[in-house]
Amino acid sequence: MRKALLAAALAFSAAAAAAADLTATATLSSHQLVLGDQIVLSVAIQGSGSAAPKPPLIPDVEIYESGKSQSMTIINGRVSSSVVHTFVLNPRKTGRFVVPAIEVPGAAATPPMVFNVDAAPKDPTPAPGQATAPHQPPVPSQAPAPAPSPGASPDAFVTAQLEKNRALVNEQVTLVVRFFTAVPLLGAPQYDAPKLTGLLAESLGAEGQGTTVIRGRAYNFSELKSALFPVQAGRAAIGPAVVTVQLPRRGGLTGDDFFDRFFNAAPPEARRLQTDPLTLQADPLPPGTPDDFSGIVGALTVESSVDRTQLRAGEALTLTVVVSGVGNIKSLPEPKRPDLPSVRFFDSESSVKLERFGDKVGGAKTFKTVLVARVSGPLEIPPLTVSYYDPAKRAYARAQSKPLRLTVLPGDPNAALPVVGPGAAAAPGVAEVAADIRYLKAPDGRGLPAKALAALGAFGRTGPWHALPGAFLLVALAIDLRRRALAANPRARRASEARAASERRLREAEAQPAAERARAVALLGEALTGYFADKLDQPAAGLTLKALTAALQGRKTAHAELARLRSVWEELDLLRYAPGGAGKAEVERLANEIRALALAFDKELRS
Amino acid sequence: MTALLLAFALALPAAAASPSAYDAAKAAYDAGDHDRAASAFAALLAADPGDPALHYDLGNALLKAGKLGRASASYQRAFDLDPRDGDGRHNLDFVLKRSGEELAPPGIPAPAFAAFTALSARELAGLHWLAAWATMILAGLSLLGSAQRREALRDWLLGAAAAWALFGLWWAGLGAVLPAGRGVIVAGRAELRNGPGEKFTVGYTAPEGRRVRVLSESGEWLEVGLLKEGVKGWILAASVEKL
Numbered sequence: 001m002r003k004a005l006l007a008a009a010l011a012f013s014a015a016a017a018a019a020a021d022l023t024a025t026a027t028l029s030s031h032q033l034v035l036g037d038q039i040v041l042s043v044a045i046q047g048s049g050s051a052a053p054k055p056p057l058i059p060d061v062e063i064y065e066s067g068k069s070q071s072m073t074i075i076n077g078r079v080s081s082s083v084v085h086t087f088v089l090n091p092r093k094t095g096r097f098v099v100p101a102i103e104v105p106g107a108a109a110t111p112p113m114v115f116n117v118d119a120a121p122k123d124p125t126p127a128p129g130q131a132t133a134p135h136q137p138p139v140p141s142q143a144p145a146p147a148p149s150p151g152a153s154p155d156a157f158v159t160a161q162l163e164k165n166r167a168l169v170n171e172q173v174t175l176v177v178r179f180f181t182a183v184p185l186l187g188a189p190q191y192d193a194p195k196l197t198g199l200l201a202e203s204l205g206a207e208g209q210g211t212t213v214i215r216g217r218a219y220n221f222s223e224l225k226s227a228l229f230p231v232q233a234g235r236a237a238i239g240p241a242v243v244t245v246q247l248p249r250r251g252g253l254t255g256d257d258f259f260d261r262f263f264n265a266a267p268p269e270a271r272r273l274q275t276d277p278l279t280l281q282a283d284p285l286p287p288g289t290p291d292d293f294s295g296i297v298g299a300l301t302v303e304s305s306v307d308r309t310q311l312r313a314g315e316a317l318t319l320t321v322v323v324s325g326v327g328n329i330k331s332l333p334e335p336k337r338p339d340l341p342s343v344r345f346f347d348s349e350s351s352v353k354l355e356r357f358g359d360k361v362g363g364a365k366t367f368k369t370v371l372v373a374r375v376s377g378p379l380e381i382p383p384l385t386v387s388y389y390d391p392a393k394r395a396y397a398r399a400q401s402k403p404l405r406l407t408v409l410p411g412d413p414n415a416a417l418p419v420v421g422p423g424a425a426a427a428p429g430v431a432e433v434a435a436d437i438r439y440l441k442a443p444d445g446r447g448l449p450a451k452a453l454a455a456l457g458a459f460g461r462t463g464p465w466h467a468l469p470g471a472f473l474l475v476a477l478a479i480d481l482r483r484r485a486l487a488a489n490p491r492a493r494r495a496s497e498a499r500a501a502s503e504r505r506l507r508e509a510e511a512q513p514a515a516e517r518a519r520a521v522a523l524l525g526e527a528l529t530g531y532f533a534d535k536l537d538q539p540a541a542g543l544t545l546k547a548l549t550a551a552l553q554g555r556k557t558a559h560a561e562l563a564r565l566r567s568v569w570e571e572l573d574l575l576r577y578a579p580g581g582a583g584k585a586e587v588e589r590l591a592n593e594i595r596a597l598a599l600a601f602d603k604e605l606r607s
Numbered sequence: 608m609t610a611l612l613l614a615f616a617l618a619l620p621a622a623a624a625s626p627s628a629y630d631a632a633k634a635a636y637d638a639g640d641h642d643r644a645a646s647a648f649a650a651l652l653a654a655d656p657g658d659p660a661l662h663y664d665l666g667n668a669l670l671k672a673g674k675l676g677r678a679s680a681s682y683q684r685a686f687d688l689d690p691r692d693g694d695g696r697h698n699l700d701f702v703l704k705r706s707g708e709e710l711a712p713p714g715i716p717a718p719a720f721a722a723f724t725a726l727s728a729r730e731l732a733g734l735h736w737l738a739a740w741a742t743m744i745l746a747g748l749s750l751l752g753s754a755q756r757r758e759a760l761r762d763w764l765l766g767a768a769a770a771w772a773l774f775g776l777w778w779a780g781l782g783a784v785l786p787a788g789r790g791v792i793v794a795g796r797a798e799l800r801n802g803p804g805e806k807f808t809v810g811y812t813a814p815e816g817r818r819v820r821v822l823s824e825s826g827e828w829l830e831v832g833l834l835k836e837g838v839k840g841w842i843l844a845a846s847v848e849k850l
Contacts, residue, residue, distance in 0.1 A: 437701050438694040440633055440667055443651075443660040450689075453730055454657065460732030469743035476747035 022047035026102050026110035029198055030232060034118050034284075035094050037169060037232040038295065038331060040200065041087040043102055043110065051105045053085055058097055062090040062333045064352075088200060088231065088331055090295060091117040153217045156181040158243045160194065160275035162228075163359075169233050169282050170328050171297035171391055174204070174359050175226045177241045177275065180212075180219040186268040187246040191224070194275070198236035198282065200328065202227040202354065202361045227361040229328045230282030240274040247271050290387040290396055292336050297389045298327025298362065302335065304384050304401035312409045313376045321401065323386055324364035326357055332365045335384045342379065346370045373408040380405050491537045495605065498534030499598050502527045506591040520587045521575045528568065528594050535605040545569045561600050568593050632664070641672035659689035666698060676793030676815040678702055680848045683791065683818070687850070690724045706792075706816030708835050712784065723777075728785065731778040738771035788821045790831065790847040797847075799840025803828035810840045821849060 022045065029040035041063075043053045055063050065087055091097060094117045101109040156179070163174040179189065193201075204225035211220050230236050246268040285297070294300065300323055307318045323332055330352055337345050346369065354363035373379055381404040390397045444450075486493035509523035526540070532548055533540035545566060552562060568590065575582045575590075582590070632647030645668035652661045666681035682699040689695060700710040711720035726734070745764040749757045792813055799811040803825040811833075813819075819831035822839060829847055832839035 435701065437667055437670060437698040440636060440664045441660040441692075441694055442629065442633075443655070443658050453727075456733035456737070457727065457729030458733070460729050460734070460736050466736055466739070469740045469747070473743040473747045473750075476750040480750040 022051060022104070022107040024053065024102065024104040024107040024110055026099070026113065028099065028113055028115055031113075031115045032118070033091075033115065033232050035091065037117075037284075038200075039089045039091075039115060040198075040231055041089055041099060043085045043087070043104070045083045045085070045104055045107065047107070051107065053102045053104045055087055056100050056102055058089070058099060060092045060095075061097055062092065062331075063087055064090075064330055086200070089115075090331055090333060092333070093117070094119045153182070153215050155183045155247055156185075156243075156245055156271065156273060158241060158273045158275055160238065160241050160278060162238070162278055162280060165279070166281045166283065167230060168285055168297050168389065168391065169230050170285075170295055170331065171230070171389075172327065172361060173228045173230075173280060175201075175228050175238065175278075176223055177226075178221050178223040179243050179273075180214070180221045181245070181247075182217050182219050183248055185245055186248060190244040192242040192244075193226075194241040194277075195239035196228065196237070197239075198231055198234060199238065199280070200229045200231055200331075202229075202328075202330075204356060204359065204361065225359065227359075228280070229331075230280060233282050233284040236280045236282050238278040238280065240277055242272060242274045244270065244272050285389055286394075286396075288396065290398065292385050292398070293387040293389075293396065294323075294332050294335075296325070296327040296329070296332055296386075297391055298325055298360075299390060299392075299397075300325035300327065300332075300386055300388045300399045302384055302386050302399045302401040304381070304404060306381070306404055306406065309405070310407045310409065311373060313373050316370050316372045317406075319369045319371055319381065319404075321367045321369070321384055322364050323367075323399075324362070325388075325399075326360045326362035327388065328361070329354065329363045329365050332386075334367050335386050337369070338382045338384065340379075340381070342373065342375045342377075343381075344372045344374060346372075373406070376408045376410040378405065379408050494534045494537060498531050499602055501534060502531035502594065502598050505530065506594060510588055510591050512587070514584065517582055517587070518576075521572060521582050524587065524590050524594065525572045525576060527591075528572065528597070531594070531598050532601070535601065555604055561597070561604075564593070565597055568597065632668075636664075636668055636671070639671075641668050644668040645672055645674075657688065659685040659692060659695065662688065663692070663695050663698065666702075670698075670702060674793070675702060675705060676791050677848060679706065679816040679818070680791040680793070680850060683789070683850055686724075687727060687729075687785070690727050696721070702816055703818075706814045708817065723784075724781065726777070726781075728778065728781050731774055731781060735771065735774040735778050738767055738774055741767040742771045786820055786834075788849075789834075790819050790821050790829070790849045792817045792819060792842070792846060793848045794843075794846035797842055799831070799833075799838070799842050801840060803830070803841045807841065811838055813842075819847060821847065 024043060024045050026041060026043045029042070033039055041056070045051060045053070055065060057063075065085070089099075096114060096116050099113040099115070101112050103109045158177065158179045161176045161178070163176075167173045175194075177191075177194075179191075204227055209220065209222040211218060213219070228236075228238070247270075249269045302321065302323050304319065304321045306320070311317050321335055323329075323335065334348055334350065348367045348369040350365060350367045352363060352365045354361060356362075383400040383403050385398055385400040387396055387398045389395075486496060505523045505527035509520040509527065512520035512523065529543050530540045532538075532551075533543050536543075536548075536551055538547075538551075548569075549562065549566070552565075572590065575586070628647065628651055632644050632651065635641075635647060636644035645665060648661055648665040648668055652658070652665060655661060662681045662685035666678045666685065669681060670678035679699070679702040682695060682702060685692070685695045686699050696710060703710055711717045715723075742764065745760050745767055749760045749764060752760070792815055795815045796812050797815070798809045799813060800807040801810045813833060818834045819842075820834055821829050821831055823830040824844070825841075827844050828841045829844045830839060830841050831847060
């Protein structure tokens, strides 16, 4: 039990260590191609585990998985595997494309790569079906079943043979690998497929087995067939196919089957058999590629259908397009959608079903697209077309579907928003297809709220005008403080208001009519005595010139001012008892005299 | 007072964008000629730099032309002028996410941030000063008036003072989140060095479109702080567009 646990722990630690060593590398079969060619992206993952790369997303490039190959080695108990995932990239337009970093769980992302797609050479476009310049006729296939070297009759050998050594881009070429053996095998042979450069492969499976005689020796043989598709013009390479077998050691047998089997204790001989490398010349397709050319070399048909023929505006339906035929169906792009302003198309989902037609690969590729009718009325979806190159006719041909006629009823105003996105029918709701910025926004001239807010913002700018309310508050505060101080000290308040009270009486006196001269003189006298009574906090009624002079003597009052005071006081006394009173001019003069005295004594009597 | 009236007058739009010029810019944008559209929108903005819609449109054209950083700066200006515009917020958030940021700071729910930024800094400043004026004038009138007037003005005065405090705090908070002296990195993978010159080592690299705060200047170098990470360094002034 302990040993079992120890073994499990060791295995786990070995696996963990292997996982920690996971590395991913990405390579492109080419970095320069012309429109219509394909390019192969290989992502090799070294290490343990079953991590798989996510297919990269490249705008305007169709990408599909082309399979994977795996090899595994165990050295000193350490498991190491190498998996190569192959993706085929089919650019839709010319330009510079960037293959983004490919993420593999547990490994560092691969660095981005760049490839350029140039325009195909411009030539007059022949109509589909019209014969084009004949391309190089197929060269007779390479020598069948290359025999072992003259005079030699090996126990086992392996051959590889191409159907032809010259083909068009994306045209199928069949590779046949045959394994011959003249002796019984000790153990199951191990087959390593050839490494392909510039080619995609689809297995056609084990074709068959049989016997044959070569140079007088009987051989059993078995063969494997693969369909190869050149991805771009140029020379493509097929590496050696390798078969590793365990053969009886030569000289170790007696020739007697019974004794050989019974006594043969000699270890078997491991033999590594391999084919010679092959090359395939891939020619570009003839000029005059149609706009809707699919890149397929073979034969295609197109069928289209919808899940219903009557719907309401705003409702979604599914358009199914099936392109089937012979050729590299996996690489088939979606047929060009018709330009229908009244219909909104959403992204498609595709699925591929491969079939074998004799030695040819084909099948069907199905595209399902959700579309929403925008307006009511009859709707016709025009034929969908796909062009391909027919190698038998050596010309481009075009397949097209039948038109579809639908009836779109007026939409239900209360209906929910149409469901968008493939497969959304099972999950109602709006699915975001792609995040992007929103559209332009026209200046609206800014309405009243915006203008008011703009004015508010302008008012908020820093400026000296914001000191105004503060200054107002400070002034009000000062006034309030003074008012409070005066309210708390009635004597000081009386003194501070003395001049104002005197001024009121003086104005009243000046306003008296001629008939009220006596009243005017009395008001002048009240203004004078009242001023000094308020300043000295004494009753005005009992204030005499003598008492006032005595009160002012103790202060630093100028003699001239005192003399003026006496003069005005005595003049008022005279006028008070004069029979005619005072004239208007005299009243005004005396009022000004009193004002001057009040002004002069204001500073003196402030404290 | 004259200055105040003048400020109000200046805040009114100088002139609406010429429809033909705008249509030409829009047509260039629709046709995919985004560089020409950006130039046309920039010319329109020169005549009316306070229009948030034109900043927004310029951001769209710049982004489509592949200028992520300058687009982010334009969207930021549109946001500063009109933070309540949903399209502007969406596009600004879109470009910020491309440069590793988000409009709402981490940990703050988007609706809360939307409410917090419902008013622009200028609008908050205006409301703050309006409340301050009202508070000080009402206080002055209360001081100068009789006891009865004081009593009548008391509730108004308290309300104005509360509004002053509210808008003042809000304005200060917004200033902390969207500080003055901001800029946007307009160079791809800009280098932040440890001093103002090539001889200093590179401390950080920052992606295009990342928002920074300009702390100081020295010749052709700016000392900036990355708003999200809080790190700072020196960057070529040409790599930053000041807001």
